[in-house]
Amino acid sequence: MNLRKVFSLEENEELYNNAITPKSCGGGDDFKYLALLGDFVLNLTLFNHFSKDEIKNSGELTKKIQSIHNEWTLCQLGDFLGIVDEMNPKDLNYKISDNEIKESIEALIGANNKIHTSSDNDVIVERLMDIIKENDFYDSNPVGKLIEFFHERGRDLTFPDPIRISKANEPPLFRCIIKESIEGEVFVIISKDLSRKCYARKDAAQKFLYKLGLTDKDGIGIKSRKKGVTSIPKLSLANEEIIFSKSSIGGGYFKQESMELSTETGEKIVEYAIRKAKEKPFFLLISLSGRLDTLSGSAWHASLPNGELILLHLKLDKHDYFDIGFAESK
Structure with a gap:
């Protein structure tokens, strides 16, 4: 997907590059400024959008805004748009963080705001909201829902720490296994193998909720990253690094x-x-x-x-x- 076109930055290469260059890629104050501006613009645009639905309760408005403007949702949006493919970390072994993806989305929105009108910003945010809705990138917080389910029954649920199943020189993959009994029935829930511990926890929780009949989604949808997930070893003839x-x-x-x-x-x-x-x-x-x-x-x-x-x-x-x-x- 053409990021420049999505954010209407085809005519301003400098702003575009600043918006996709966090600190790990050599960025500095320009990136921070655009991310801060985009953070403000996104909140304001979402506020105006949801206010049209005649939502006046501040708590409900805040929840609506946070359903879009959160790390999980913007990270999934960034993966979908292929934003990591546009980034070039100074260290080839570095994995772009979720927060950097989130801030880059904000920075791109900020860059758009610098050269376009507020109505143009509205169009961009509406476009992003459509993508989020079509792909269900909302953070439904399955971990919190599962913990609440156990609390309502007077029990505490401690999530086990996901285990790494990939080798040290391979892209990281984690698996979360939950073993719990409810009213005599034993549940063993195994997550998909995912690139982050938090993803594995969410997937295991979502699968557990599905088993309990509390959701119609059996797991979470994660789009794999071409960059960032991949660990590139140092090129060497040492046997312990590469086997020829x-x-x-x-x-x-x-x-x-x-x-x-x-x-x-x-x-x-x-x-x-x-x-x-x-x-x-x-x-x-x-x-x-x-x-x-x-x-x-x-x-x-x-x-x-x-x-x-x-x-x-x-x-x-x-x-x-x-x-x-x-x-x-x-």
């Missing part, structure tokens, strides 16, 4: 065998090589190793949390060539 598997070109797994070039097309080997290099470059190298005595080499393959890495070493006519290839996992 080795194959050989011209030997090892790819044994040298007699290979005949098709004569149906009448291609010269250079023409064949150019054509195949565009389609399957690695296959081409393996094929040529069977045709050319002067070509040999090795390849190291490593599966990383966010993709596949190939280190390639070729020896051609006594000259050594090295290259690195990387592609994201599908």
